[in-house]
Amino acid sequence: MTTDPWLDRRFPDAAAMEATALRRMPGFASDYLSGGIGAETCLARNRADLDRAILMPRHLVEDAAPDLSVTIAGQRLAAPFGVAPLGLGGLLWPGCETAIARAAGQAGVGHVLSTYATTAMEEIRPLAGPTAWFQLYPPADEGMERAMIDRAAAAGYRNLVVTVDIPGPTRRRRDIRSGLVVPPRIGPRMIAQIARHPAWALRAARTGIPEFRNLSPYFPAGSGLAGAAEFLGRMMQGHIGPTRLSRIRAAWQGPLLVKGVLGREDATTALDLGADGIILSNHGGRQLDAAPTAAQVLPQIRDHLGEGALILADGGIRSGLDIARMVALGADAVLVGRPFLHAAAIGARGPGHLIAVLHEELATTMVQLGCGSLAQLRGRVASPAPF
Numbered sequence: 001m002t003t004d005p006w007l008d009r010r011f012p013d014a015a016a017m018e019a020t021a022l023r024r025m026p027g028f029a030s031d032y033l034s035g036g037i038g039a040e041t042c043l044a045r046n047r048a049d050l051d052r053a054i055l056m057p058r059h060l061v062e063d064a065a066p067d068l069s070v071t072i073a074g075q076r077l078a079a080p081f082g083v084a085p086l087g088l089g090g091l092l093w094p095g096c097e098t099a100i101a102r103a104a105g106q107a108g109v110g111h112v113l114s115t116y117a118t119t120a121m122e123e124i125r126p127l128a129g130p131t132a133w134f135q136l137y138p139p140a141d142e143g144m145e146r147a148m149i150d151r152a153a154a155a156g157y158r159n160l161v162v163t164v165d166i167p168g169p170t171r172r173r174r175d176i177r178s179g180l181v182v183p184p185r186i187g188p189r190m191i192a193q194i195a196r197h198p199a200w201a202l203r204a205a206r207t208g209i210p211e212f213r214n215l216s217p218y219f220p221a222g223s224g225l226a227g228a229a230e231f232l233g234r235m236m237q238g239h240i241g242p243t244r245l246s247r248i249r250a251a252w253q254g255p256l257l258v259k260g261v262l263g264r265e266d267a268t269t270a271l272d273l274g275a276d277g278i279i280l281s282n283h284g285g286r287q288l289d290a291a292p293t294a295a296q297v298l299p300q301i302r303d304h305l306g307e308g309a310l311i312l313a314d315g316g317i318r319s320g321l322d323i324a325r326m327v328a329l330g331a332d333a334v335l336v337g338r339p340f341l342h343a344a345a346i347g348a349r350g351p352g353h354l355i356a357v358l359h360e361e362l363a364t365t366m367v368q369l370g371c372g373s374l375a376q377l378r379g380r381v382a383s384p385a386p387f
Contacts, residue, residue: 001078001107001359004349011346013357014318014339021093021345026193026200028178029092033341035174036285042293043285046316049295053325054382057369064372066363070333072110073159073255073276073310077131077333079359080374081323082110084314084337085135085161085259089344090118090210091184094203096344096351098127103351105129107359112161112335115148115236116182118210125155133159135259137166138248139235144218149251151214160252162275165260165283167239172286182232184210242273249274257312262292264304277310277332284315284337295329299381302330307378320361324369327377 011017022030036043070080083104089097097119104111111128113121115137125132134152138145152160175181179189186194186209194201212228215236219228249256258270259279270278280294280301294313302311313326314335326334336358343350371377 001356003356003360004353007349007353008357011350011353011357013361014342014354017339017346017350017354018342021342024197024199024345025092026190026197028175028180028190028193029200031174031178032088032180033092033338035172036289037170037172037287038289040285040289042282042289042291046282046285046293046295047318049293050316050322050325053295053329055324055328055365055369055380056382059370061370062372066366066371067373068359068362068366070374072312072333073257075131075158077110078108079355079362080327080331080333081317081358081362082131082133082333082335083112083340084335085112085114085117085163086337086341087114087116088118088182088184088210089114089341090207092341093345094200094207094210096341097124099344099348100340100351101127101132103355104131106352107355109355110333110335113157115214116212117214118212120213121152121157122155123213125157130158132157133161133257135161135163136248137163137236138238138240138244139218140238141235142247144235145248146251147218148214149248153253157254159255159257160248161257161259161279162240162245162248163259163283164240164245164266165262165281165287166237168237169233170287181229242269245270245273245275257310261301262294262297264301267301267305267309271305271309277312279335280311280313280315280331281335282315294331295326298326298329298331320358320363321365323358323362324365324377327374328380330378 068079070077097117101111101124105128110131112133112135113124114135121134134157219231255276257277257279258275260281261267261278267278282291294315311331312333313331317334317336323334340351343354
């Protein structure tokens with residue numbers, strides 16, 4: 001995996017891609033993508049806690065080219081990172097979901113498609129390839145829940161990711177101020193923002209008004225935007241307890257991971273109910289402003305579950321160094337969210353460029369640490385521990 005020299009000069013890291021992307025997006029899109037909940041202190045701590053993880057290099061070791069490949073739920077991936085589920089992608093940057101899926105499939109890294117994607121799971125699966133996973137927000141209706149699970153299986157998704165950290169609606173002040181609702185309603189204020197961002201507008205003109213294509217087959221017949229909004233508000237929320245998770249586990253025949261775990265009790269319960277692994281996540285700082293971060297809880301949950309447990313993590317990851325930090329703290333692999341939207345907004349080659357950048361940054365970090373394998377990264381945190 002090598003970076004493109006021309007793109008490298010303009011976008012040498014994820015931060016450079018983010019700066020350009022946010023300038024190209026209308027305010028309602030950039031606010032939704034960048035924002036968190038409340039005062040956004042949890043969002044800030046995702047980044048700050050990663051920066052607190054100091055890694056210890058070893059130089060008097062045998063020289064070896066680092067091996068970045070990893071096996072997750074019996075599947076070999078080219079690197080220990082993948083695309084996190086990204087809701088409303090087609091609204092944030094029109095056409096981004098297919099570009100991101102295609103890049104992940106070509107690179108052989110994981111790709112998790114959100115229930116709230118604006119491209120259908122059946123279209124994304126061939127693009128993302130065998131490393132495609134589907135993320136499920138279980139609907140309130142049991143029949144609809146089973147139908148979505150069956151669709152994901154029929155489309156060829158190997159792994160199912162069940163998100164459990166959205167038990168009810170939230171209030172995010174950026175979205176309240178911008179007027180962004182689900183499904184989106186384009187009003188005069190949004191039109192004015194779009195007019196000032198021609199690149200976004202041109203792409204939107206080609207792709208049309210985004211729809212939740214994984215959910216729209218279940219909308220009541222003849223429902224307009226108001227009907228769709230009422231249906232989603234009624235159907236796509238609810239607490240996921242042990243009984244419900246057990247039902248989903250029984251319906252899905254492949255590997256299943258539970259996303260949104262932050263405590264030892266939930267981690268133990270998820271595995272006891274038959275989950276193959278967990279994903280430590282505070283939903284990008286978008287659900288509870290006082291929640292801990294994945295980086296903060298990783299060491300204790302790894303110690304609690306042991307080395308045999310499958311643990312992924314997300315939250316604030318912006319570089320290959322951050323990926324190394326998460327692995328050192330106890331993760332088997334990580335998911336990267338916002339940076340992939342930023343990468344898509346710089347151009348069609350952006351997502352592939354981001355993957356190459358993260359790959360090279362991780363390889364460079366491992367060389368500097370004297371690690372020839374991901375296993376050698378585990379525990380390579382300078383003492384005292386950062387948390």
